[in-house]
Amino acid sequence: MPLVRVYLPLDAGALDTLRRTGEVGPAPVTAHTAVAPSARPGLGSDDEEREYAAWSAAAADAAALVTRGERRVVASADVDAAVVNATSEDGTAVELDSVVALPRIASFHIDEEPGGEVADLLWYDVTELDDVIALVRPE
Numbered sequence: 001m002p003l004v005r006v007y008l009p010l011d012a013g014a015l016d017t018l019r020r021t022g023e024v025g026p027a028p029v030t031a032h033t034a035v036a037p038s039a040r041p042g043l044g045s046d047d048e049e050r051e052y053a054a055w056s057a058a059a060a061d062a063a064a065l066v067t068r069g070e071r072r073v074v075a076s077a078d079v080d081a082a083v084v085n086a087t088s089e090d091g092t093a094v095e096l097d098s099v100v101a102l103p104r105i106a107s108f109h110i111d112e113e114p115g116g117e118v119a120d121l122l123w124y125d126v127t128e129l130d131d132v133i134a135l136v137r138p139e
Helices: 012-021 047-065 126-136
Strands: 003-010 029-032 073-080 084-086 093-096 105-111 121-125
Touching: 003 012, 003 047, 012 126, 029 047, 047 073, 105 126, 121 126
Parallel strands: none
Antiparallel strands: 003 029, 003 073, 029 093, 073 105, 084 093, 105 121
16 A cells, blocks of 8 residues: 655654554544645645645644643654545645554654744654653653
8 A cells, every 4th residue: 555644743742642552643643744635736836845835734733732841743654545534625634544653653853942933843763752752841
């Protein structure tokens, strides 16, 4: 089955659940992707522009999840295309019909500082989950 790259906005609770259970969920899981049919119009002329639009939308959603002193977190994951359902007519928003298992996550993107801008998200490998959790907790 073909895989689709999705971007998952997460908060500290979701990261704790991921560490404890090995999954982001329960389903449906909110995400963003550049390959949903609704993501094509108006989001850029090439795949890279559409991917950036999806990633940026997930970062904006992550901003709504954080509380004072926390950092935004976006997880990049590759999921089966069959579980991806578009939820908007003109954007990147999708729902996933299943949980996202830890082995499907490729990386995490986290604010350099609390309250940062999209451009300030730093890349962390999936093996650095414990470090990411430590960073999102208020000091």
